[in-house]
Each structure stands twice: as structure tokens, then as C-alpha cells.
Amino acid sequence: MKFFIYARKSTEDEARQVLSIDSQLDELREFARKESLQVVREYVEAKTAKEPGRTVFNDMMQAVENGEAQALLAWHPDRLSRNSVDGGRLVHDLDTGKLQDLKFPSTWFENTPQFGQCHAAARFL
Numbered sequence: 600m601k602f603f604i605y606a607r608k609s610t611e612d613e614a615r616q617v618l619s620i621d622s623q624l625d626e627l628r629e630f631a632r633k634e635s636l637q638v639v640r641e642y643v644e645a646k647t648a649k650e651p652g653r654t655v656f657n658d659m660m661q662a663v664e665n666g667e668a669q670a671l672l673a674w675h676p677d678r679l680s681r682n683s684v685d686g687g688r689l690v691h692d693l694d695t696g697k698l699q700d701l702k703f704p705s706t707w708f709e710n711t712p713q714f715g716q717c718h719a720a721a722r723f724l
Contacts, residue, residue, distance in 0.1 A: 600699060601668040602631065603659055604641040607648065607678045620645070623674040630704040631672060639668055648677070651684035660688055663698055670700035676708070 606623040618626075620643055631638045640662070644655035656679075662668065673679050679701070680686040692698035701708045 600637065600670050601639045602636045602670045602672045602702070603662065603668045604628070604631070604638055605644075605656070605659060605671055605673045605679060606641070607644045607646070607653075607656075607673075609647045609649075610645070618674060623678070626704055627672055627674060630702070634702070636670075636672060636702070638672065648679070648681040648685065651682050653685070656680075656685060660692070663692060666697075669698065670702065671698065672702045675703055675705045676701070 604624070604627045606620050606627065608618075608620055608623075624641065624643070628638075630636075642655050642659045644653055646653050646655075648656070659671075663671070671679065680689060689698065689701070693701075
């Protein structure tokens, strides 16, 4: 399975970041090495994820949808999305199989039928 690395910071102000881009990339590369993940490209962005429309994120997701990778590696889920549009796109690509896995050194995610059931239940909220 091919992975894209995605590292993001929400602002250009270095002092306000939980973890710098360089620190994220170092940790993600080490995680990929330890887990023997095949990383084919790295995407780096300095923009908030509270609103949709991030250029780098959209380019990465288009590459996933084009079959260039099947999985994403990010430092934490909130690096990928903090809004319902981008979050919905991730869930949709997981549901359709275009995206097969998400990995994070900071937390565990498993794309199981239970994840799909939770997503289906959330549709009624």
C-alpha cells in the first residue's frame, strides 16, 4: 500500500504551533520507517483546517482519488481536517475504497465495518 505523508501547521506563526512542520516530518518519517510503510510523496501545508479549500490538501486528495496512493500518514487526525467538508471527503474516500487506511503516530485508527456503522448512524443526527 502506498502512503502520502501530510504535515500541516495552522498558522505561519511558529510560536503558536504544537509541533513544527520539521518535527512532524521527522516523526512521520521515523514512524513510516519503523512500520515499513511505502511513502511515495510528502505534502506540507501552512494553513488552518477550520475552513475547506486548502490547496495542498485538495491536491493530495485528488492524487488519492486518482489512485496514486491508498493511505495517508499524518501526525494527528486534526492535521488532516477540522471541518465537515474535508472530513466528509476523507470518510467518503474510505467508504468507497479509494482511501484504505489512515495512520497516525499519536493515535490509532482502524478502517473497520464498525467505523462504517458509526458513520451511518451519524447521518441521522
